[in-house]
Amino acid sequence: MPDDAQYNLVTYGAAFADVYDEWYGASDDLDDVIALLTANGPRRVLELGVGTGRIAVPLAAHLRATDAHSTVVGVDESPEMLARLAENDPGRLVRVVRGDMVDDQPSDVFDLVFISYNTLFNVVERSRQRACLANVAARLSSGGVFVIDACVIDVSVIDPASSNAARGESAERRGAWLVRTTTTFDAASGTVNGNITSHHDDGRVAVRPFTITYSSPDEIDAMCAEAGLSLVERHGSWQKTAFDDDSARHVSVYRNLR
Numbered sequence: 001m002p003d004d005a006q007y008n009l010v011t012y013g014a015a016f017a018d019v020y021d022e023w024y025g026a027s028d029d030l031d032d033v034i035a036l037l038t039a040n041g042p043r044r045v046l047e048l049g050v051g052t053g054r055i056a057v058p059l060a061a062h063l064r065a066t067d068a069h070s071t072v073v074g075v076d077e078s079p080e081m082l083a084r085l086a087e088n089d090p091g092r093l094v095r096v097v098r099g100d101m102v103d104d105q106p107s108d109v110f111d112l113v114f115i116s117y118n119t120l121f122n123v124v125e126r127s128r129q130r131a132c133l134a135n136v137a138a139r140l141s142s143g144g145v146f147v148i149d150a151c152v153i154d155v156s157v158i159d160p161a162s163s164n165a166a167r168g169e170s171a172e173r174r175g176a177w178l179v180r181t182t183t184t185f186d187a188a189s190g191t192v193n194g195n196i197t198s199h200h201d202d203g204r205v206a207v208r209p210f211t212i213t214y215s216s217p218d219e220i221d222a223m224c225a226e227a228g229l230s231l232v233e234r235h236g237s238w239q240k241t242a243f244d245d246d247s248a249r250h251v252s253v254y255r256n257l258r
């Protein structure tokens, strides 16, 4: 397993771009994702951490079908992920900005900004997550909407008296890969250090480290409120299932009230 110094040298995109679509491409029913994202009729859309364009490309196609002037912009720091996006978007429907999702958000005005699949947690300092959301609010039109899709970690299983950390292990098959994941979660800081060891059926072995900083729904609400974004809907999935204490994920919708 790599040590902490190595974790910091590998970006998420560099570690996952080669398998991202194979492993995660079918994670969500994109009709449901697009239905929720377009509920308020956005014309100018920004996705933070656009990755391979899993959502942005079909979303842009959906919007263009009825509005030739609609725009979808995607920010991502990873040349590896953006190279995949270019392959997935031969019609160049998505305008790409290579840069950091905190500092390099385009200065345009957007009706919808969204960040999916735990991507806010790739920003590993909480102060930077707060700055990211403040920058989102600054780019939203009055009444514009911010949507976040993120996991919920059940911190109640951790006994702070004995240890503030939890370890997890899982194994699953993803396409031609057997994927083993180990994680440690530090409840005090929100830091999740993970390592994925994957064995391909053809004999290849790859190690993919990641570090994220988890923020709970309440913490995200507080950061959004500070930025002037008010929670208007919270669901347990893109299918709008009820959000409750057992939800492993939340899809939350905020409105810019300024």
Ligand SMILES: C[S@@+](CC[C@H](N)C(=O)[O-])C[C@H]1O[C@@H](n2cnc3c(N)ncnc32)[C@H](O)[C@@H]1O
Binding pocket: 012, 013, 048, 049, 050, 051, 052, 053, 054, 055, 075, 076, 077, 078, 081, 099, 100, 101, 102, 115, 116, 117, 118, 119, 122, 123
């Ligand atoms: C989990 S993937 C999500 C991709 C896409 N949003 C989706 O739902 O499939 C996270 C993406 O965020 C990008 N990313 C991570 N940290 C970033 C940062 N600070 N600025 C811009 N992009 C970042 C990674 O390169 C990667 O493409």
